[in-house]
Amino acid sequence: MAVNAAGQAASRPRSQDGPDFKPELIQLLTPEGERAEHPDYPLELTAEEIKALYRDLVLVRRIDFEAIALQRQGELGIWASLLGQEAAQVGSGRALQPRDMAFPTYREHGVAWCRGLDPAKLLELFRGVSHGGWDPKAHNIHLYTIVIGAQTLHATGYAMGIQRDGALGEDGEAVIAYFGDGATSQGDVNEAFIWASVNNAPIVFFCQNNQWAISEPLDRQTRIPLYLRAQGFGFPGLRVDGNDVFACLAVTRKALQAAREGQGPTLIEAYTYRMGAHTTTDDPTRYRLSAELESWKLKDPIERVKQYLIRSGLAKEDFFAEISAEADVIGDRVRKACLQMPDRDPLTMFDHIYQEPSPLLAEERAQLASYLSSFAGHADSLAKEGTR
Amino acid sequence: MTTLTISRALNEGLRKAMENDPKVLIMGEDVGKLGGVFRVTDGLAKDFGEDRVIDTPLAESGIVGTAIGLALRGYRPICEIQFDGFVYPAFDQIVSQLAKMAYRSLGKVKLPVVVRIPFGGGIGAVEHHSESPEALFAHTPGLRVVACGDPQDAYAMIQQAVNCDDPVIFFEPKRRYWDKSEVDIAGGLAAAPPIDAARTLVTGDDVTVLCYGPMVRTCIESAAAAAGEDTSVEVIDLRSLSPLDLTTIFTSVRKTGRCVIVHEAPVTGGLGAEIAARITQECFYSLEAPVLRVGGYSIPYPPSRMEEHYLPDLDRVLDAVDRSLSY
Ligand SMILES: Cc1ncc(C[n+]2csc(CCOP(=O)(O)OP(=O)(O)O)c2C)c(N)n1
Ligand SMILES: [Mg+2]
Numbered sequence: 202m203a204v205n206a207a208g209q210a211a212s213r214p215r216s217q218d219g220p221d222f223k224p225e226l227i228q229l230l231t232p233e234g235e236r237a238e239h240p241d242y243p244l245e246l247t248a249e250e251i252k253a254l255y256r257d258l259v260l261v262r263r264i265d266f267e268a269i270a271l272q273r274q275g276e277l278g279i280w281a282s283l284l285g286q287e288a289a290q291v292g293s294g295r296a297l298q299p300r301d302m303a304f305p306t307y308r309e310h311g312v313a314w315c316r317g318l319d320p321a322k323l324l325e326l327f328r329g330v331s332h333g334g335w336d337p338k339a340h341n342i343h344l345y346t347i348v349i350g351a352q353t354l355h356a357t358g359y360a361m362g363i364q365r366d367g368a369l370g371e372d373g374e375a376v377i378a379y380f381g382d383g384a385t386s387q388g389d390v391n392e393a394f395i396w397a398s399v400n401n402a403p404i405v406f407f408c409q410n411n412q413w414a415i416s417e418p419l420d421r422q423t424r425i426p427l428y429l430r431a432q433g434f435g436f437p438g439l440r441v442d443g444n445d446v447f448a449c450l451a452v453t454r455k456a457l458q459a460a461r462e463g464q465g466p467t468l469i470e471a472y473t474y475r476m477g478a479h480t481t482t483d484d485p486t487r488y489r490l491s492a493e494l495e496s497w498k499l500k501d502p503i504e505r506v507k508q509y510l511i512r513s514g515l516a517k518e519d520f521f522a523e524i525s526a527e528a529d530v531i532g533d534r535v536r537k538a539c540l541q542m543p544d545r546d547p548l549t550m551f552d553h554i555y556q557e558p559s560p561l562l563a564e565e566r567a568q569l570a571s572y573l574s575s576f577a578g579h580a581d582s583l584a585k586e587g588t589r
Numbered sequence: 590m591t592t593l594t595i596s597r598a599l600n601e602g603l604r605k606a607m608e609n610d611p612k613v614l615i616m617g618e619d620v621g622k623l624g625g626v627f628r629v630t631d632g633l634a635k636d637f638g639e640d641r642v643i644d645t646p647l648a649e650s651g652i653v654g655t656a657i658g659l660a661l662r663g664y665r666p667i668c669e670i671q672f673d674g675f676v677y678p679a680f681d682q683i684v685s686q687l688a689k690m691a692y693r694s695l696g697k698v699k700l701p702v703v704v705r706i707p708f709g710g711g712i713g714a715v716e717h718h719s720e721s722p723e724a725l726f727a728h729t730p731g732l733r734v735v736a737c738g739d740p741q742d743a744y745a746m747i748q749q750a751v752n753c754d755d756p757v758i759f760f761e762p763k764r765r766y767w768d769k770s771e772v773d774i775a776g777g778l779a780a781a782p783p784i785d786a787a788r789t790l791v792t793g794d795d796v797t798v799l800c801y802g803p804m805v806r807t808c809i810e811s812a813a814a815a816a817g818e819d820t821s822v823e824v825i826d827l828r829s830l831s832p833l834d835l836t837t838i839f840t841s842v843r844k845t846g847r848c849v850i851v852h853e854a855p856v857t858g859g860l861g862a863e864i865a866a867r868i869t870q871e872c873f874y875s876l877e878a879p880v881l882r883v884g885g886y887s888i889p890y891p892p893s894r895m896e897e898h899y900l901p902d903l904d905r906v907l908d909a910v911d912r913s914l915s916y
Contacts, residue, residue, distance in 0.1 A: 278714065278715065278893050279715060326715065326892075329713060329894040329896075330892055332715075332716045332892055347674075347716060347717050348674065348675065348677075348678075348717055383647035384647065386646035386647040386648045386651070387678065388648060388651075388678065414618075414647050415619045415623065415626070416619045416621070416622055416623035416644070417618065417619060417644050421644050421646055422646050482626075487623055487624070488622040544894050544895075545892075545894075547895050550886070550891040550899065551886065551888060554887070554888050554889070559887075561857070561887055562886075562888070565887060565888075569886070572905075572908070
């Protein structure tokens with residue numbers, strides 16, 4: 202039998218979707234917009250709640266769209282688009298209680314929206330004005346983490362703190378850690394699974410499997426469906442239709458509640474697709490087929506909610522027009538916030554290194570100050586930059 | 590002579606290395622079909638196959654750790670770390686394993702592993718994409734640490750690094766990837782200076798300026814500007830950061846009596862400190878001024894809209910040259 206250098210004998214299924222295994226995909230709303238039921242995840246939503254989810258989905262897509270445009274126009278250094286992942290982020294984001302804590306990657310703009318973080322804060326990071334700069338406590342969403350997987354350990358430690366504070370129980374607190382399919386290969390993520398497991402920590406590991414880690418498809422990271430990995434670590438795992446906002450909401454709610462009540466961690470694999478480039482500097486035509494993209498277009502997370510609202514008579518054209526108009530207003534607001542964002546005084550780069558500045562830092566700061574003032578018109582140029 | 594960018598010159602060098610030795614492998618994130626985020630491995634997976642140009646799982650510790658295992662088995666792996674700030678998950682494998690195995694085995698084991706790292710700022714990136722961690726590795730005995738500064742060196746040095754039986758941490762000046770100049774491909778490696786030799790790029794009598802990587806171009810431009818004001822600056826590209834080519838450095842400083850060391854990395858605890866100490870010790874009676882350092886401040890790399898104020902540039906190099914001359 203032929204064996205290639207990767208050691209793959211022809212008879213061994215290599216991909217996670219081998220012939221003898223069909224992973225269960227939890228779904229409560231089909232791509233056609235039909236409501237499905239699942240015995241473990243009963244979900245009752247009022248018309249208002251469904252409309253609110255629809256609004257979230259549309260608005261975060263609009264913010265994302267605006268940010269991409271701003272990057273193209275040179276106003277942002279880079280942008281990591283959430284296109285296609287709106288339902289995974291809004292569904293899980295709306296499952297959180299205000300007291301819960303979220304640990305995002307760099308792509309969780311939809312989660313940030315649900316937590317109430319001003320989108321301008323995200324632009325600040327991608328424009329290069331700050332490294333984030335928001336107070337994680339203000340909306341219980343931690344800073345974006347760019348180093349792949351690192352935040353899963355922080356989230357786990359935070360959850361261990363909740364245990365020690367005795368903040369568990371029906372009205373207790375829980376933590377959600379976001380990460381991608383690629384991140385599951387990192388040591389940090391696997392260590393987080395172990396820590397969470399042996400400590401029975403109140404945490405939900407929310408993996409958005411968008412099928413790609415930049416140019417590397419899922420099969421570079423795994424041979425089994427990612428959610429099955431949880432078993433080996435000793436806690437439950439499940440796969441949800443990541444483009445189904447109802448299902449994402451239901452499974453995350455349940456997992457968070459289990460965590461709160463002392464039942465330990467859950468791994469949720471939200472099965473979705475990165476519809477755009479990895480970031481604005483990436484060119485996906487170099488490594489993936491457009492046919493794949495086309496097939497995922499049919500599973501669009503927003504369109505199915507719209508279809509459901511129409512079919513069930515819960516919303517009419519005026520509602521959709523109203524949301525679309527609101528999206529434009531928010532798009533405008535985001536654009537203005539970006540264009541009017543002042544640059545920081547270069548001397549502030551010396552702030553917050555330590556709680557108290559060291560003599561060396563004070564000296565370096567003074568050096569830069571005198572160096573800058575040696576250039577005539579420095580103040581003018583700063584003022585100009587501020588309005589650029 | 591062929592005109593190439595640094596990115597392309599590295600690509601050609603890697604291609605040569607792979608043609609010359611079937612044991613040479615490339616491994617890293619997105620190095621296959623994509624050809625790396627800076628296109629340094631562009632086309633290599635297609636030409637040499639995915640068994641030799643390996644898109645690895647997303648884990649830097651795994652990349653370097655398995656490269657060590659492959660090297661133990663007789664391969665010569667070239668690891669690509671996507672950005673400077675992402676080498677730290679592999680730090681343990683590099684510092685405790687890669688650097689020490691020859692020593693621990695009393696020379697019975699050799700690890701011809703190359704770890705390529707695009708480094709430095711100036712590209713308007715978000716955090717962790719603009720760092721200069723070379724001193725961390727230069728501080729680790731057992732590693733060779735080198736940096737290329739132009740296409741010719743990129744082409745030759747990457748091949749020399751692959752041929753070298755020691756582990757090599759190979760720094761590439763990210764913001765200069767698209768700088769173009771002439772590369773002697775036909776001449777092969779015979780004409781290239783050894784990988785551990787510094788190179789004098791501009792000769793001068795008044796001040797010695799030491800630099801490497803992205804600062805090479807900055808310092809050459811500074812020397813040209815200084816020449817316009819009748820100051821004769823000697824620019825030396827260190828190339829090898831560990832071990833250092835101290836002979837070349839001392840010879841120049843004994844001639845000029847003045848020295849400015851330039852790097853993007855923070856001055857505090859940086860490579861410049863090591864070099865300044867050596868110069869002070871060995872050239873004390875030739876010095877007309879204290880050795881000065883130009884580099885990053887003692888802060889994390891700042892957000893990109895402030896980076897121009899953080900990074901050493903022509904003005905800051907000239908300012909240091911003037912200060913040196915004012916003693
Ligand atoms: C430790 C580390 N290594 C490499 C990178 C560069 N990088 C940024 S995103 C990315 C792919 C991440 O894929 P995945 O976890 O699936 O998340 P996605 O981007 O698809 O949301 C890589 C390799 C990084 N940010 N951190
Ligand atoms: Mg992914």
